[in-house]
Amino acid sequence: MGFVxxxxxxxxxLLFGTTYSLIGIxxxxxxxxxxxxxxxxxxxxxxGAYCGLIGPQMLGLPPWSVFPLSIVAAGxxxxxxxxxxxxxxxxxSPLATLMSTVGMLLLVDEIVVHATAGMPQNYPAIxxxxxxxxxxxxxxxxxxxxxxxxxVAMAVLLALLYRTRLGMAxxxxxxxxxxxxxxxxxxxxxxxxxxxxAGLLGGVAGAMIGASVGxxxxxxxxxxxxxxxxxxxxxxxxxxxGAIVAGLLxxxxxxxxxxxxNVTERDIYVMLLLFAFLVLRPGGLFAxxxxxx
Amino acid sequence: xxxxxxLVKHFGGVRAVDGxxxxxxxxxxxxxxxxxxxxxxxxxxxxxxxxxxxQGQILFQGQDIARVATHKRLSLGLARTxxxxxxxxxxxxxxxxxxxxxxxxxxxxxxxxxxxxGGRGNARERISQALEFSGLAHRADDLAGSLAFGEQRRLxxxxxxxxxxxxxxxxxxAAGMNAEEIAQLDERIRMLQQQGYTILLIEHHMELxxxxxxxxxxxxxxxxxxxxxxxxxxxDPAVRDAYLGTGA
Numbered sequence: 001m002g003f004v005x006x007x008x009x010x011x012x013x014l015l016f017g018t019t020y021s022l023i024g025i026x027x028x029x030x031x032x033x034x035x036x037x038x039x040x041x042x043x044x045x046x047x048g049a050y051c052g053l054i055g056p057q058m059l060g061l062p063p064w065s066v067f068p069l070s071i072v073a074a075g076x077x078x079x080x081x082x083x084x085x086x087x088x089x090x091x092x093s094p095l096a097t098l099m100s101t102v103g104m105l106l107l108v109d110e111i112v113v114h115a116t117a118g119m120p121q122n123y124p125a126i127x128x129x130x131x132x133x134x135x136x137x138x139x140x141x142x143x144x145x146x147x148x149x150x151x152v153a154m155a156v157l158l159a160l161l162y163r164t165r166l167g168m169a170x171x172x173x174x175x176x177x178x179x180x181x182x183x184x185x186x187x188x189x190x191x192x193x194x195x196x197x198a199g200l201l202g203g204v205a206g207a208m209i210g211a212s213v214g215x216x217x218x219x220x221x222x223x224x225x226x227x228x229x230x231x232x233x234x235x236x237x238x239x240x241x242g243a244i245v246a247g248l249l250x251x252x253x254x255x256x257x258x259x260x261x262n263v264t265e266r267d268i269y270v271m272l273l274l275f276a277f278l279v280l281r282p283g284g285l286f287a288x289x290x291x292x293x
Numbered sequence: 294x295x296x297x298x299x300l301v302k303h304f305g306g307v308r309a310v311d312g313x314x315x316x317x318x319x320x321x322x323x324x325x326x327x328x329x330x331x332x333x334x335x336x337x338x339x340x341x342x343x344x345x346x347x348q349g350q351i352l353f354q355g356q357d358i359a360r361v362a363t364h365k366r367l368s369l370g371l372a373r374t375x376x377x378x379x380x381x382x383x384x385x386x387x388x389x390x391x392x393x394x395x396x397x398x399x400x401x402x403x404x405x406x407x408x409x410x411g412g413r414g415n416a417r418e419r420i421s422q423a424l425e426f427s428g429l430a431h432r433a434d435d436l437a438g439s440l441a442f443g444e445q446r447r448l449x450x451x452x453x454x455x456x457x458x459x460x461x462x463x464x465x466x467a468a469g470m471n472a473e474e475i476a477q478l479d480e481r482i483r484m485l486q487q488q489g490y491t492i493l494l495i496e497h498h499m500e501l502x503x504x505x506x507x508x509x510x511x512x513x514x515x516x517x518x519x520x521x522x523x524x525x526x527x528x529d530p531a532v533r534d535a536y537l538g539t540g541a
Binding site: 165168169171172175176178179180181182183184185186187 | 343363364365366367372373379380382383384388393395452
């Protein structure tokens with residue numbers, strides 16, 4: 001392994017890291033509006049990707065239909081999670097939604113294991129053209145496709161958040177619920193829509209993870225949940241730019257760890273990265289560094 | 294315009310509002326005063342829908358709105374300001390006004406996309422008028438949280454006006470203002486009355502209340518103890534007792 005290989009690992013990691021960014025944004029978006037963590041988010045995103053497989057596998061639709069179906073399914077699942085884990089749960093109790101969403105995480109996992117009999121499912125690649133050669137480096141064409149789609153999803157989200165009334169409403173409701181209601185906003189509608197938007201984003205992430213790994217397996221949900229949370233912590237809870245940068249960072253770092261050590265050791269270092277951030281920058285990348293009390 | 298009949302609100306065993314009646318006529322500036330804890334703020338919160346009454350009716354233009362959902366009252370024509378300022382501090386001044394001006398309830402006829410994703414186009418003119426009126430035109434693109442205290446108060450008023458209300462509830466708009474700012478507020482309230490707004494004013498600053506209101510309702514311990522013109526209320530012995538204590 002030489003320098004070129006390490007740089008290659010970082011490039012691949014950055015391309016794949018955009019999926020982590022999306023998962024991190026989803027966690028952060030819900031946190032920004034409701035000040036709650038939705039623990040089931042990453043599992044639900046992958047469940048959306050699984051639902052997409054119904055199209056080609058059972059309905060005889062063309063392979064590409066898996067992508068739009070995954071995204072729509074994840075949006076629907078997002079709303080169902082809002083209804084089951086948040087809408088009727090006392091929000092004043094900080095533990096209630098944590099419990100309900102951890103329960104949902106396990107439930108979603110069980111359903112996926114049951115539906116697939118625990119077998120990994122093949123997932124189509126987004127594009128299978130020739131790799132692009134850049135001097136000594138190689139860009140995997142399918143990863144470039146994943147990267148571009150994730151970037152487009154982020155751009156759409158940012159436009160939605162900063163240019164439309166829905167985006168402003170999500171920020172207004174989070175910050176000043178009383179005045180927001182008196183400005184004619186229904187809190188439940190805005191909260192529900194936020195879950196749908198986060199769900200759609202998760203659907204993109206889930207589909208792109210499936211497309212770059214080449215398959216979906218129930219084992220992925222756990223690691224993606226943990227990495228999504230790590231991205232959220234590193235980026236700072238509630239910060240979307242933070243989640244984007246942190247996703248790229250975690251993607252690049254884990255691939256580098258894998259290249260330097262090996263795949264079984266990789267996640268150990270990713271977890272250590274989490275602790276390093278919790279100690280040194282508990283508020284995330286973009287918060288001012290602060291000493292401990 | 295607004296009529297309150299037998300309004301009661303209990304919090305546990307506390308009778309914050311204990312059977313209040315009053316009626317505000319269209320085009321009137323109506324004052325609601327009383328010592329601290331007399332039930333003024335609770336009354337306003339009941340009218341704008343933050344609390345549901347224990348008993349009683351709130352008739353707005355003849356319709357009982359006591360059970361109408363909070364977010365729907367804006368489109369009926371009710372808007373308010375808050376004593377403790379409640380702006381969307383992480384949005385700009387312009388966006389704060391846009392949230393009220395372009396409220397989904399105002400556009401119930403529009404489809405989902407138009408309501409939530411639609412552009413800013415036709416709101417611009419009315420919002421620039423509201424900015425002009427409140428003297429905030431030069432701060433339009435600044436974050437609301439970065440405004441000075443007096444500017445935040447004016448933005449609260451501008452946001453309430455942007456909602457196109459028929460009845461404007463002003464909850465202690467003069468709190469924390471200096472004499473010059475209160476004089477400006479006095480002038481603004483008169484201008485709003487001339488423009489045809491009906492106003493319910495809750496205020497501790499007696500000079501302002503006596504100067505701008507047409508009629509006043511005085512509360513004490515959740516009950517109405519007097520109602521009438523500023524002169525009548527000032528002369529009322531029960532009012533003097535409430536403010537100064539019996540035997541003073």
